[in-house]
Amino acid sequence: MALADLVTVERNEAGIAAALGILKQRFGERFQTNADVRRVHSHTTTYIPAQLPDAVVFPESAAEVEDIVKVCAEHRVPIIPFGIGSSLEGHVNAPGGGISLDTSRMNRVLAVHAEDLDCTVEPGITRVELNTYLRDTGLFFPIDPGANATLGGMAATRASGTNAVRYGTMRDNVVSLTAVMADGRSITTAGRAKKTSAGYDLTRLIVGSEGTLGIITSLTVKLQGIPQAISGGVCPFPSVETACQAVIATIQSGIPVARIEVVNELQMKAMIAYSKLDYPESPCLFVEFHGSDAGVAEQAELFGEITAEYGGGPFLWTSVPEERAKLWKARHDAYWASQTIRPGAQGLSTDVCVPISRLAECIAETEADIAEMGLIAPIIGHAGDGNFHVLVLLDPDVPAEIAQTEVFVARLNERAIRMEGTCTGEHGIGQGKVGFMELEHGGGVEVMRAIKRALDPQNIFNPGKILPAG
Amino acid sequence: MALADLVTVERNEAGIAAALGILKQRFGERFQTNADVRRVHSHTTTYIPAQLPDAVVFPESAAEVEDIVKVCAEHRVPIIPFGIGSSLEGHVNAPGGGISLDTSRMNRVLAVHAEDLDCTVEPGITRVELNTYLRDTGLFFPIDPGANATLGGMAATRASGTNAVRYGTMRDNVVSLTAVMADGRSITTAGRAKKTSAGYDLTRLIVGSEGTLGIITSLTVKLQGIPQAISGGVCPFPSVETACQAVIATIQSGIPVARIEVVNELQMKAMIAYSKLDYPESPCLFVEFHGSDAGVAEQAELFGEITAEYGGGPFLWTSVPEERAKLWKARHDAYWASQTIRPGAQGLSTDVCVPISRLAECIAETEADIAEMGLIAPIIGHAGDGNFHVLVLLDPDVPAEIAQTEVFVARLNERAIRMEGTCTGEHGIGQGKVGFMELEHGGGVEVMRAIKRALDPQNIFNPGKILPAG
Numbered sequence: 001m002a003l004a005d006l007v008t009v010e011r012n013e014a015g016i017a018a019a020l021g022i023l024k025q026r027f028g029e030r031f032q033t034n035a036d037v038r039r040v041h042s043h044t045t046t047y048i049p050a051q052l053p054d055a056v057v058f059p060e061s062a063a064e065v066e067d068i069v070k071v072c073a074e075h076r077v078p079i080i081p082f083g084i085g086s087s088l089e090g091h092v093n094a095p096g097g098g099i100s101l102d103t104s105r106m107n108r109v110l111a112v113h114a115e116d117l118d119c120t121v122e123p124g125i126t127r128v129e130l131n132t133y134l135r136d137t138g139l140f141f142p143i144d145p146g147a148n149a150t151l152g153g154m155a156a157t158r159a160s161g162t163n164a165v166r167y168g169t170m171r172d173n174v175v176s177l178t179a180v181m182a183d184g185r186s187i188t189t190a191g192r193a194k195k196t197s198a199g200y201d202l203t204r205l206i207v208g209s210e211g212t213l214g215i216i217t218s219l220t221v222k223l224q225g226i227p228q229a230i231s232g233g234v235c236p237f238p239s240v241e242t243a244c245q246a247v248i249a250t251i252q253s254g255i256p257v258a259r260i261e262v263v264n265e266l267q268m269k270a271m272i273a274y275s276k277l278d279y280p281e282s283p284c285l286f287v288e289f290h291g292s293d294a295g296v297a298e299q300a301e302l303f304g305e306i307t308a309e310y311g312g313g314p315f316l317w318t319s320v321p322e323e324r325a326k327l328w329k330a331r332h333d334a335y336w337a338s339q340t341i342r343p344g345a346q347g348l349s350t351d352v353c354v355p356i357s358r359l360a361e362c363i364a365e366t367e368a369d370i371a372e373m374g375l376i377a378p379i380i381g382h383a384g385d386g387n388f389h390v391l392v393l394l395d396p397d398v399p400a401e402i403a404q405t406e407v408f409v410a411r412l413n414e415r416a417i418r419m420e421g422t423c424t425g426e427h428g429i430g431q432g433k434v435g436f437m438e439l440e441h442g443g444g445v446e447v448m449r450a451i452k453r454a455l456d457p458q459n460i461f462n463p464g465k466i467l468p469a470g
Numbered sequence: 471m472a473l474a475d476l477v478t479v480e481r482n483e484a485g486i487a488a489a490l491g492i493l494k495q496r497f498g499e500r501f502q503t504n505a506d507v508r509r510v511h512s513h514t515t516t517y518i519p520a521q522l523p524d525a526v527v528f529p530e531s532a533a534e535v536e537d538i539v540k541v542c543a544e545h546r547v548p549i550i551p552f553g554i555g556s557s558l559e560g561h562v563n564a565p566g567g568g569i570s571l572d573t574s575r576m577n578r579v580l581a582v583h584a585e586d587l588d589c590t591v592e593p594g595i596t597r598v599e600l601n602t603y604l605r606d607t608g609l610f611f612p613i614d615p616g617a618n619a620t621l622g623g624m625a626a627t628r629a630s631g632t633n634a635v636r637y638g639t640m641r642d643n644v645v646s647l648t649a650v651m652a653d654g655r656s657i658t659t660a661g662r663a664k665k666t667s668a669g670y671d672l673t674r675l676i677v678g679s680e681g682t683l684g685i686i687t688s689l690t691v692k693l694q695g696i697p698q699a700i701s702g703g704v705c706p707f708p709s710v711e712t713a714c715q716a717v718i719a720t721i722q723s724g725i726p727v728a729r730i731e732v733v734n735e736l737q738m739k740a741m742i743a744y745s746k747l748d749y750p751e752s753p754c755l756f757v758e759f760h761g762s763d764a765g766v767a768e769q770a771e772l773f774g775e776i777t778a779e780y781g782g783g784p785f786l787w788t789s790v791p792e793e794r795a796k797l798w799k800a801r802h803d804a805y806w807a808s809q810t811i812r813p814g815a816q817g818l819s820t821d822v823c824v825p826i827s828r829l830a831e832c833i834a835e836t837e838a839d840i841a842e843m844g845l846i847a848p849i850i851g852h853a854g855d856g857n858f859h860v861l862v863l864l865d866p867d868v869p870a871e872i873a874q875t876e877v878f879v880a881r882l883n884e885r886a887i888r889m890e891g892t893c894t895g896e897h898g899i900g901q902g903k904v905g906f907m908e909l910e911h912g913g914g915v916e917v918m919r920a921i922k923r924a925l926d927p928q929n930i931f932n933p934g935k936i937l938p939a940g
Contacts, residue, residue: 115827193823196892197628204674353663357585422666454924
């Protein structure tokens with residue numbers, strides 16, 4: 001796929017050779033230049049061509065990360081932090097070569113502070129690993145971006161997912177972090193107090209900076225008590241518009257909905273076929289409520305009343321775990337179901353997010369665009385946040401389809417930005433969306449560049465990401 | 471009060487004279503050099519000596535703010551943004567002279583987006599003005615720092631208050647803002663989408679930067695639906711420790727408490743005397759719950775069970791507005807009550823915040839210190855956030871008392887930082903806490919300095935605040 005906006009990063013051959021020599025000495029078996037290993041560390045899950053690092057190194061401590069950064073800083077060599085590789089916008093590509101810094105061996109839980117509802121972990125732990133560790137504490141880490149991503153990667157891309165509507169995103173859930181800066185020194189951004197007014201918010205500067213400002217070596221995240229009860233359900237609507245109106249009314253009513261997902265007609269058809277359901281083939285909302293036994297029943301009942309006002313129904317819901325799993329199965333299998341719409345096609349996921357008052361309009365215009373361009377592209381969205389994904393199913397061997405998809409994606413991103421939204425609600429900029437930064441941020445891009453220059457003057461941290469060429 | 475750590479800022483006499491001449495021409499009546507006006511604009515509500523600006527200017531639009539910044543940038547003259555002057559740490563002082571930029575004439579509501587639960591306002595509007603404006607919408611802006619502060623000032627200092635435990639701080643409640651940067655150009659940090667992963671989080675970089683990185687000219691903040699019902703109450707405990715244990719258990723239980731304030735014995739005695747109550751003279755928790763009629767009753771009952779487990783009680787609570795106001799009256803009058811403990815004394819408020827698991831210990835050590843040093847200093851705290859204020863009542867004409875208070879405050883701040891907390895939960899650094907930045911942030915201070923240099927290379931924005939001399 002020809003992405004005109006990829007930022008080129010010049011290779012520093014002499015520096016790379018020197019740094020590789022030193023790191024190989026220092027890390028032995030934990031330093032790899034094998035092509036297969038390097039290829040896995042450039043896997044982008046998109047059409048952006050793979051750009052392999054020159055080597056992959058597997059540090060086991062913050063001190064080792066400091067060492068790597070010092071070596072790379074001295075020789076002006078790029079370092080690309082790598083969690084598990086589930087990012088979608090070329091975040092882990094190495095356009096100027098250099099070192100992929102794989103955090104998988106830094107996956108310990110350093111402390112659980114149950115009374116403070118937080119825990120401190122190394123960046124390479126995945127969210128499933130963390131929740132398994134927490135199982136007996138009655139606590140859980142709520143952010144669920146779908147993939148079993150690492151906490152470090154999730155923080156770096158400001159990830160969220162289906163239950164952000166209730167629990168927030170990584171922006172809201174990282175209390176503090178320790179990061180190695182471009183001079184090889186570590187900083188800790190904050191203590192563990194729930195709030196602070198002590199100077200610039202370095203925590204939130206590094207969260208979402210995609211490894212371009214510092215490399216996270218530990219982080220403290222908020223935890224939640226496992227809810228006493230969960231109810232969940234599914235409700236069809238005559239249109240995406242009425243479904244979105246019901247979402248707005250639900251949020252306004254103050255119901256603390258834990259998940260509220262919208263699925264459009266095409267996606268619903270695929271899910272019905274795939275999961276062999278007898279739901280109507282119309283747009284649906286999938287919802288989940290967390291709380292006390294009485295609370296989740298009350299929330300579901302109130303939601304049912306709202307759906308009826310907007311022509312939705314029947315609203316099927318339950319608090320019985322097995323039945324809830326059945327109702328939600330179609331949503332959980334959504335990705336696999338969408339693959340069956342066009343067998344053999346490759347899926348490209350978009351990620352716009354708009355104020356929820358504009359969500360219905362944004363989806364409607366997008367559906368019209370899909371129809372007009374003849375694309376095959378189901379839609380699924382985190383409706384409570386105004387965030388939705390179009391999965392464009394295309395044949396990567398047909399250049400015309402790729403070109404058309406590029407036009408479609410550009411129009412979609414521009415539409416969202418025009419509606420006071422963003423080209424990315426939760427996937428990040430990486431390489432794939434660099435071309436939309438100027439449109440979305442205007443003069444803010446120059447401010448971001450000034451920060452990047454100030455904190456990483458040699459541009460060694462994940463170069464070619466987030467910021468368009470200046 | 472001798473504060474050794476005040477950062478000196480050299481006066482640029484020639485530049486100040488030039489800028490004053492230009493601004494006087496341009497702003498006419500809205501440009502003031504009258505000593506009384508300047509004095510009001512340096513009022514610090516602390517012992518930090520007043521440092522008057524050379525002039526006060528009253529812009530009425532973002533374009534005028536851009537103008538002022540361009541003039542001051544050209545002549546390298548300090549600009550100190552001024553909301554309503556309720557900050558507590560010398561934020562509005564002018565150590566190098568320059569211009570106080572008073573935002574009081576920029577106090578319009580620019581838009582209310584009821585469906586998105588947000589509104590866009592100019593920085594000079596106060597929270598009471600905003601909530602009056604919103605009265606008929608069914609929505610309200612929840613952050614309540616006590617003072618009727620401006621929204622711009624609250625954003626700049628990352629303010630919060632009694633209900634942050636439920637609604638978060640300004641960090642969580644500013645969706646986006648427009649700011650004039652040091653080159654006189656405006657940036658808008660984000661759209662209005664509820665979440666975004668598009669590059670560095672400039673919103674949260676400017677929130678809490680105390681006017682040192684940019685001047686806020688508009689901001690979009692989250693709103694909440696006015697709760698259907700509110701219940702509130704008060705509960706005595708045998709000790710601060712048991713009260714804090716009940717707070718932890720309440721938060722862990724998932725009760726979405728809207729306010730949970732701890733008051734120590736000395737403060738309680740003063741409140742009882744002042745408000746003529748028959749409460750026991752022991753530490754108390756004041757609580758408030760927001761929700762549905764059934765919800766607030768359930769929350770209060772659950773809380774009552776928890777208090778009993780920790781030896782608290784009787785827990786008096788009600789959902790009847792007049793009775794609730796009566797129960798909470800003592801807490802609302804706390805400041806006035808504390809003034810009666812030592813008539814004629816001046817109060818100096820501290821602001822540490824620690825993880826709630828350490829709150830009881832931090833208060834206990836602090837009470838011991840107060841007793842040992844013979845200070846008169848009641849304590850009141852936002853217990854759900856681990857944030858508490860000691861109001862040291864001292865005679866400003868007795869140097870020994872001031873010296874002793876300085877030692878006490880330093881020990882308190884150091885204690886909180888040692889307990890993984892912060893020297894300021896909600897008041898900010900200003901001038902008063904600059905001396906604790908290195909202890910709290912270590913190498914992070916150098917990162918903050920690099921950001922400051924990159925975004926304000928001439929150091930014209932509120933110089934002498936937040937950052938210790940390098």
